[in-house]
Amino acid sequence: MGSCKENQQENPQQSNCGFVQGPIIVGAGPSGLAAAACLSNHGVPSLILEKSDCIASLWQHKTYDRLKLHLPKQFCELPLMGFPEDFPKYPTKSQFISYMETYASHFSIKPKFNQAVQSAEFDSGFWRVKTQDFEYISKWLIVATGENAEPVIPEIGGMEIFQGPILHTSLYKSGSDFKNQKVLVVGCGNSGMEVSLDLCRHNANPHMVVRNTVHVLPREMFGFSTFGIAMALLKWLPLKLVDKVLLLLATIILGNTDQLGLRRPKTGPIELKNATGKTPVLDVGALAQIKSGKIKVVVEGVKEITRNGARFMNGQEKEFDSIILATGYKSNVPTWLKGCDFFTKEGMPKTPFPDCWKGSEGLYTVGFTRRGLLGTASDAVEIANDIAQLWKTNKDWRSSCNSHIILLK
Numbered sequence: 001m002g003s004c005k006e007n008q009q010e011n012p013q014q015s016n017c018g019f020v021q022g023p024i025i026v027g028a029g030p031s032g033l034a035a036a037a038c039l040s041n042h043g044v045p046s047l048i049l050e051k052s053d054c055i056a057s058l059w060q061h062k063t064y065d066r067l068k069l070h071l072p073k074q075f076c077e078l079p080l081m082g083f084p085e086d087f088p089k090y091p092t093k094s095q096f097i098s099y100m101e102t103y104a105s106h107f108s109i110k111p112k113f114n115q116a117v118q119s120a121e122f123d124s125g126f127w128r129v130k131t132q133d134f135e136y137i138s139k140w141l142i143v144a145t146g147e148n149a150e151p152v153i154p155e156i157g158g159m160e161i162f163q164g165p166i167l168h169t170s171l172y173k174s175g176s177d178f179k180n181q182k183v184l185v186v187g188c189g190n191s192g193m194e195v196s197l198d199l200c201r202h203n204a205n206p207h208m209v210v211r212n213t214v215h216v217l218p219r220e221m222f223g224f225s226t227f228g229i230a231m232a233l234l235k236w237l238p239l240k241l242v243d244k245v246l247l248l249l250a251t252i253i254l255g256n257t258d259q260l261g262l263r264r265p266k267t268g269p270i271e272l273k274n275a276t277g278k279t280p281v282l283d284v285g286a287l288a289q290i291k292s293g294k295i296k297v298v299v300e301g302v303k304e305i306t307r308n309g310a311r312f313m314n315g316q317e318k319e320f321d322s323i324i325l326a327t328g329y330k331s332n333v334p335t336w337l338k339g340c341d342f343f344t345k346e347g348m349p350k351t352p353f354p355d356c357w358k359g360s361e362g363l364y365t366v367g368f369t370r371r372g373l374l375g376t377a378s379d380a381v382e383i384a385n386d387i388a389q390l391w392k393t394n395k396d397w398r399s400s401c402n403s404h405i406i407l408l409k
């Protein structure tokens with residue numbers, strides 16, 4: 001194994017690498033916390049390394065004010081501890097964050113913050129995980145950096161000459177910053193739809209680019225959550241038939257969305273989500289604003305950004321005050337996990353659900369199932385069961401040391 005002794009000779013007072021008791025978990029989002037809690041429930045310690053300064057940083061730092069869970073709370077709870085009973089069916093962002101905080105403190109999870117993992121590599125039986133100031137070593141590495149680790153920023157010509165602000169939805173907080181503005185929203189996933197709706201509610205004038213097909217479903221059908229209906233039907237019916245039922249009900253409730261510029265993909269909504277990760281839009285009011293004309297749908301893709309607006313694929317140019325990129329997110333695993341072929345070049349596990357949680361040589365992933373927090377919960381339980389079995393059978397891994405990290409002297 002490569003050693004950190006060379007570094008120590010240069011700086012003998014300060015140890016800069018050490019063994020971690022139990023697994024190293026990268027990321028203190030819902031997935032990392034769920035994995036740590038399930039491990040702790042089996043008596044297995046772990047160490048979470050988090051690049052940000054808080055838990056659930058996606059939710060605390062990169063989401064807008066009016067965000068609510070769009071699946072009912074029973075589909076978004078982490079293992080071993082549900083949401084408080086008095087929370088509404090669709091908890092708000094701040095309720096979700098407070099749940100995460102209570103969860104972390106209940107299981108005494110204390111991540112190491114401001115530790116950005118720059119590389120992780122398997123070497124002679126151990127994972128060596130480097131941050132900007134320390135090298136952590138363990139038998140196990142749990143990747144919990146999320147499917148939404150980095151914003152996708154498309155390369156559109158002319159972005160540098162646009163006179164107004166251009167921001168990704170991860171930086172958008174509220175439409176109050178855009179009052180009376182004409183705003184171009186690029187992208188029509190859940191972020192594009194909800195940001196456009198929020199802009200309407202603050203008297204802005206959003207134009208939403210829909211360059212492709214999109215599934216829009218009502219969040220609820222006849223008082224039941226659409227997601228809940230889908231889950232229930234999937235217990236009895238094949239996926240394609242469930243999709244047909246959902247689309248039939250959606251058409252009855254919403255009408256034909258094609259006429260609004262929202263053409264549906266040929267593949268059904270749940271099949272598409274499972275196959276590609278593309279989440280159907282669960283409508284919380286944007287569709288009504290599209291119907292009323294307050295949100296304008298632009299069916300041409302953006303060709304280039306100009307000084308005062310954008311030129312579209314049909315050659316037409318329109319003026320805008322601001323541009324919001326609702327262009328989605330991507331995994332960052334390929335930037336730091338080295339010499340491992342478990343992930344695709346897009347940073348998603350090659351093994352499909354439900355087996356994507358386990359790699360080889362002590363590598364695990366939590367939260368890469370394309371099934372939201374429900375997938376996170378099932379991964380965390382599987383991983384903890386697996387590691388706990390190994391942990392119990394080998395007492396060498398259980399040191400009497402109280403600290404999580406044993407410094408190499």
Ligand SMILES: Cc1cc2nc3c(=O)[nH]c(=O)nc-3n(C[C@H](O)[C@H](O)[C@H](O)COP(=O)(O)OP(=O)(O)OC[C@H]3O[C@@H](n4cnc5c(N)ncnc54)[C@H](O)[C@@H]3O)c2cc1C
Pocket residue numbers: 026027028029030031032049050051052055056057058059063067068069070071075076115116117118144145146147148149191332336366367368371372373374376
């Ligand atoms: C706006 C929005 C709303 C959503 N709403 C829902 C919903 O209602 N229901 C649902 O099921 N899902 C929802 N999702 C999906 C979302 O991905 C999950 O809710 C959840 O946040 C995933 O948790 P995670 O821990 O896997 O990833 P994240 O929450 O992204 O957490 C990953 C953590 O890893 C850290 N990290 C990343 N790279 C490194 C590194 N190199 N070193 C150290 N730390 C690192 C990050 O800072 C972050 O704290 C939503 C997503 C978005 C963007």
Ligand SMILES: NC(=O)C1=CN([C@@H]2O[C@H](COP(=O)(O)OP(=O)(O)OC[C@H]3O[C@@H](n4cnc5c(N)ncnc54)[C@H](OP(=O)(O)O)[C@@H]3O)[C@@H](O)[C@H]2O)C=CC1
Pocket residue numbers: 067068069070071148154169186187188189190191192194209211212213278279301302326327328329
């Ligand atoms: N309330 C909630 O719970 C919310 C949940 N979310 C979740 O967060 C995740 C991310 O959602 P979101 O941020 O909407 O990302 P998505 O990946 O779902 O959507 C990205 C959108 O951007 C479009 N796009 C990408 N590049 C371009 C381009 N160059 N020009 C035009 N359009 C482009 C895509 O179109 P195309 O299909 O053509 O590539 C797509 O419409 C999802 O899982 C979503 O469900 C998000 C918001 C709210």
Ligand SMILES: O=C(O)C(=O)Cc1c[nH]c2ccccc12
Pocket residue numbers: 070071227270273279280282370371372373
């Ligand atoms: O909200 C999200 O981003 C999710 O990934 C939740 C989710 C998982 N599977 C789905 C299927 C349909 C709609 C939302 C989801």
